[in-house]
Amino acid sequence: MTMALASRCPPEWLELRESADAAARAGELLGPLDRYLASRPAAGGPLVIRDLGCGTGAMGRWLAGRLPGPQHWVLHDRDSVLLDRARAGVRGPAADGGAVTVETRETDITRLRAPDLAGTALLTASALLDLLTLDEVDRLAAACAGADCPALLTLSVEGRVELAPVHPLDAEIAAAFNAHQRRTTGGRRLLGPDSATAATEAFERRGVRVWSGASPWRLGAGQAALAAEWLRGWVAAAVEQRPALARPAEGYLRRRLDACAAGALRVVVWHRDLLALPWPSGGGER
Secondary structure, X not given: OOOOOOOOOXXXXXXXXXXXXXXXXXXXXXXXXXXXXXXXXXXXXXXXXXXXXXXXXXXXXXXXXXXXXXXXXXXXXXXXXXXXXXXXXXXXXXXXXXXXXXXXXXXXXXXXXXXXXXXXXXXXXXXXXXXXXXXXXXXXXXXXXXXXXOEEEEEEEEEEEEEEOOOOOHHHHHHHHHHHHOOXXXXXXXXXXXXXXXXXXXXHHOOOEEEEEEOOEEEOHHHHHHHHHHHHHHHHHHHHHOHHHHHHHHHHHHHXXXXXXXXXXXXXXXXXXXXXXXXXXXXXXX
């Protein structure tokens, strides 16, 4: 499996956002996932769950205890430092007390094929789809459909942000940020806010049913550190995309950070979670 994604994501950022990610994920998607897994013939061993772009292992920490066991997690990432943290951080027990085991693989995943998923009961990824291209998302859907493998794909950006109190520059910063998310880099045109729609269409073309759920970050005074770091990155990306914003964005960011530090800023960053289930012909939920 090969992959060429954007530069390394700092582990400090991943750790800072983990609690907000956990609170945001669309837990209602676990119901159909549980029913799907229960409908499958017993494999005679643990559920093999592959986490693509696992980072520090946050998805495993959130999901392992919500699914029945035993489970064997295969954590994929291109960063050995992140993999070391993930290996130590994903533990059991499973929801029914079953054992949870872990292995890590320093691999890339944009050229995933169905044979790579042989024996896999579930593929997961978090905050990954928006870093992919249309072709890469299409290959991912093809691999899952070809292997009859369900996929839980969470926290893809939707391009919608709400800030309170409102500022006149909010919409312009947001538009520039969304354009940055859709930029072409290294010859790859990223999907950014279009990724959840593109993935849904790619799975449905192959006869795979897709459930969808909103997974917004809701950041207030209790998440001031995350909100401040998100603001810095959000504005920096907007300015990189539109350098003419640099001067007004400087004052904008300063005022927003002051409000954040005072506990007076509220931010909602909208994401979308997808669950793709290849129900057996003639059975399952319709």
